Amino acid sequence: MAAAIAAHDWTTTLGPPENWPAALRVAVGMMVNSHFPKCIVWGPDLITIYNDAFRPILGDKPPALGKPFSEVWAEVWPQIGPLVEKAYAGEATFIEDFPLVIDRYGHPERVWFTFCYSPIRDENGAVVGMIDTVVETTAKMQSERNSRLLNAELAHRMKNVLAMIGAVANQTFRSASSLDEAQVTFGERVAALGEAHTILTQSSWSGAPIRAVIEGALAPHRIAAGRVLLSGPALELGAKQSLTLALAINELATNAIKYGALSGEGGQVAISWRIGSPESEELFAFGWSESGGPPVNTPARKGFGSRLLERVVALDFQGRVSLDYRQEGLRYALETTMSAIANAEPVHAN
Template sequence: MNSNLYFIQGNGDAASEIRGIDWSKTPLGDPGDWPSSLKTAVQMMLASRFPKAITWGPEFITLYNDAFRPILGDKKECMGKPFNVIWQEAWSEIGPIAAKAYGGEATFIEDFPLVIERFGFPEQCYFTFCYSPIRDDTGKVAGMMDTVIEVTGKVETEKNAAILNAELAHRIKNTFSVVQAIASQTFRASADRQHLQTFAQRLSALANAQEVLLLGKNSGGPLNDVMTKAVTALNVADRVALSGPPIVVGPRCAMSTSLLVHELTTNAIKYGALSSSQGTVSINWFVDTAGGEKTLTLRWLEEGGPRVMVPRRNGFGSKLIKMGLMGNGNVQLHFHPQGLEAIMAAPLEQIQGEGRLFSAAAQ
């Protein structure tokens, strides 16, 4: 073994390859003359379990660790070869990114698509990687570190899930349409068509909530999207202002919130602020930690409509509103003369369900 390679530690295949190369015949020269910054970078790379490669000098001479080897596939004798030769089929895409690193600018990219040929045929792959500049002992950029992980399987899985979700959303909407048609036929002889219309609208609210769940990640959906769908379906989105942190809610909360906002909006159109051309509604929500438990509070406020009166009777819609965000009944209704105010709250853990986390912006 070359005594000048004393800094190469470990018994992995990559370390053995590095020891077996006559570096004096490469642009890097004898390892004894390598700058200490390169030696340190190589030591750190070989000690890492994360796929890493180093390119050095204007020739992009490459060294890599054992974790990087599977990314190369069947490519042979890559240790010590120029990076642009190893990945010549993709150099037009990654070359400019490498140039940025050599210019002193690190680049991080997620799910980057590349067509590579590592098994003898073109293959669409995806990588999340960072090209970071490495400076020599004088402070000048002399190379770069490629820290990379292949995410082809993850990206393909997400694509397939999106296709399946879209198909499932289509089928569920068809099912809701069938239920609506059955109801219409069943109550065709009824004199009270208003009940049928109300039923159809509530069914539509459920369908919209289901679409948000299916097209979102996992089985949850953004709270903002759930409420936007509900007010858009009633053609009043331009008069309803939404504000609050980005929060992903679980399926149960999405369903109950969609129906809740639908009922409040319907009532506002019939009797409240939205029955007047000047009336508006604001919906805002926030998270606090009162009592040591994270709680989501949602506030509905109507303004600019006719004078509000306390309703004399409570129908199904009123009962639905009083059930609150998660059916826990934690609702305060204030019939101010200038407009209805509804404040409802529920534990964030229940709101999100299945252990989802809310955005850092909500903290």
């Protein structure tokens, strides 16, 4: 900028630099040698001169050197104009994290600045300009805002998690035949929720890949390799649906280990899903199919697991479910539309 200032045609504004007042020459010399963003506003026409550190603040604005400060920042002049007037009246202004909506990249942009407008006086003490010493604090303010939002979201999710655990505990202990059975079952269900939470935390609760949700829910059961086969395209589920699916997989796996295809040697479970276009009315279908196990009998009573699989999953996925106790193996199916999937974004593997 020192070279740009020297090469600029000042004929119609400030005149040749060699004829500039001593106060302006000294101020410009100090400014261009500073690594802190600074801008000089000079004379009644508010002519703009700035250093290299100030250039990023201007973004893609038209060349500002030698232009009136009021023209350079026309979009925020109603906010900063009175502060410039105060500086020209001899009063400095220091403001931290001042919010503005500026246009430096062809669109309105919310930004924050910490700055000081200080008067520049000549050798007689008269105010002849001002210097703007400024730093952009947009990143800091956005970070603080995001932190507040994150804390609020965390509090909301904690309440939801506690409510979910409370409901699981209530239903588990109500429907179990013994306290020992209830404790084991409750532990398995909480473990499934814990695995799902770990996966969601890794993506800041924005969602989770469906395969990761399924594998996480199966992990605590330590099922031998090759007994469960997964097939389906990559898909991102929302947080609530990820938790619900994790609980559903846990219930299906527990039942298969106790009574179904995973209770003996040779049985298998096939888990598959297919998807359509995101946010469309095309079909999302999920299936659990058991084979090679003992003959299946319809349970005499329905507990929490059955209610979860039939009611809660259908509600959270806004779809239809079927639980078919076939002799050759249990079949569980969920069908809904892609528009009902919370995130519904395919995930492209590297």
